[in-house]
Amino acid sequence: MKAIVFERFGEPREVLQVRDVPMPEPTAGEVRVRMRLAPINPSDLMTVGGVYGRLPNLPATPGFEGVGVIDASSGGWLAKLRGLKPGRRVAVLNGRGGNWQEFVTLPARHVVPVPDDLRDEQVATFFVNPATAIVMTQYVLQMRRASWLLQTGAGSALGRMIIRLGKHFGFRTINLVRRKELANELMQLGADAVLSTREDKIVDRVAEITKGAMVPCALDCIGGPGVVDVIQSLAPQGRLLVYGTLSAEPTPFDTRTLMVGPRAMEGFWLSEWVKHQGTLRMLGLFRQITALMRVGVLTTPVAATYGLDQLAQAIEHVERSARGGKILLRLG
Ligand SMILES: NC(=O)c1ccc[n+]([C@@H]2O[C@H](COP(=O)([O-])OP(=O)(O)OC[C@H]3O[C@@H](n4cnc5c(N)ncnc54)[C@H](OP(=O)(O)O)[C@@H]3O)[C@@H](O)[C@H]2O)c1
Numbered sequence: 589m590k591a592i593v594f595e596r597f598g599e600p601r602e603v604l605q606v607r608d609v610p611m612p613e614p615t616a617g618e619v620r621v622r623m624r625l626a627p628i629n630p631s632d633l634m635t636v637g638g639v640y641g642r643l644p645n646l647p648a649t650p651g652f653e654g655v656g657v658i659d660a661s662s663g664g665w666l667a668k669l670r671g672l673k674p675g676r677r678v679a680v681l682n683g684r685g686g687n688w689q690e691f692v693t694l695p696a697r698h699v700v701p702v703p704d705d706l707r708d709e710q711v712a713t714f715f716v717n718p719a720t721a722i723v724m725t726q727y728v729l730q731m732r733r734a735s736w737l738l739q740t741g742a743g744s745a746l747g748r749m750i751i752r753l754g755k756h757f758g759f760r761t762i763n764l765v766r767r768k769e770l771a772n773e774l775m776q777l778g779a780d781a782v783l784s785t786r787e788d789k790i791v792d793r794v795a796e797i798t799k800g801a802m803v804p805c806a807l808d809c810i811g812g813p814g815v816v817d818v819i820q821s822l823a824p825q826g827r828l829l830v831y832g833t834l835s836a837e838p839t840p841f842d843t844r845t846l847m848v849g850p851r852a853m854e855g856f857w858l859s860e861w862v863k864h865q866g867t868l869r870m871l872g873l874f875r876q877i878t879a880l881m882r883v884g885v886l887t888t889p890v891a892a893t894y895g896l897d898q899l900a901q902a903i904e905h906v907e908r909s910a911r912g913g914k915i916l917l918r919l920g
Pocket residue numbers: 629630631716717720741742743744745746747766767809810830831832833834835836856857858859908909910911912913914
């Protein structure tokens with residue numbers, strides 16, 4: 589079978605290769621999935637680049653999520669109870685990475701059976717962004733109705749989910765993007781305001797929009813110098829969750845800005861959060877994601893799908909600005 593493999597960390601276009609590898613066999617407690625689609629997420633490329641929070645032993649295959657069909661099961665009675673038998677379509681939540689290949693083996697508890705009415709393109713992106721959007725807004729920040737949330741990188745797949753969650757649950761969003769031309773699109777999704785980090789004076793505009801109250805909560809996935817504006821837009825006791833570093837730039841700032849208020853800045857990483865959750869909470873989260881995906885709240889726009897023989901084009905496309913949606917890999 590074919591797999592995308594990297595032997596050293598580096599630029600994805602330089603280090604990723606398609607290779608023939610032996611078919612994996614499921615061991616006790618595992619299922620084997622014939623993969624159909626997997627997204628190229630920022631976390632996949634950061635892993636290949638060697639700059640992610642946890643790195644695999646090399647050689648390795650990237651891919652933290654995707655959709656496929658169970659092909660063989662050694663998952664035991666629990667897998668049978670969850671309907672995990674050959675032929676069942678599942679979301680593949682592969683926290684250790686490895687979904688970018690034709691077949692993958694993993695613990696049965698890491699696959700989620702999905703209803704037939706969800707399209708493969710949506711199931712391919714079932715967990716990483718939807719779970720992060722729900723957990724950050726509902727479990728960590730516990731956003732209340734009518735409360736303001738300021739977010740950076742609002743045009744991303746995850747940023748759009750946060751906007752739709754705001755509309756769904758009733759919290760209000762101020763959305764920062766680098767390209768002002770995204771404003772109409774995001775307003776149509778339910779954004780309450782869209783500001784451009786290139787054109788607007790962020791702190792002044794946030795003060796105007798919130799009538800001087802500023803925001804109790806903020807999310808940042810960009811990093812770099814712009815984070816200072818986000819901190820200064822926080823109300824007293826405000827909280828900033830940092831969950832990404834798309835700019836790859838450091839944030840030089842005067843720590844005194846946190847003392848005024850005071851305001852808090854903390855990190856969020858889904859894989860750390862998941863480690864501390866029990867089975868029931870995870871099953872509840874899967875049900876919530878399924879329900880919100882069905883009503884269009886947690887959907888992901890897809891820009892293009894590429895086959896394994898088009899890996900170079902896929903990587904080139906994912907690195908473009910204004911790409912307009914996720915890039916998926918077709919594996920089967
Ligand atoms: N901590 C966690 O557990 C967790 C979980 C899931 C995702 N994440 C993070 O969430 C973020 C979004 O992920 P995603 O899959 O939704 O991303 P995505 O759909 O690939 O979108 C990336 C977006 O970021 C924007 N962007 C990229 N570089 C930028 C820069 N230097 N300055 C301003 N904007 C920039 C792009 O803007 P243009 O449209 O202008 O090109 C695009 O809208 C990533 O940082 C990811 O690592 C974190």
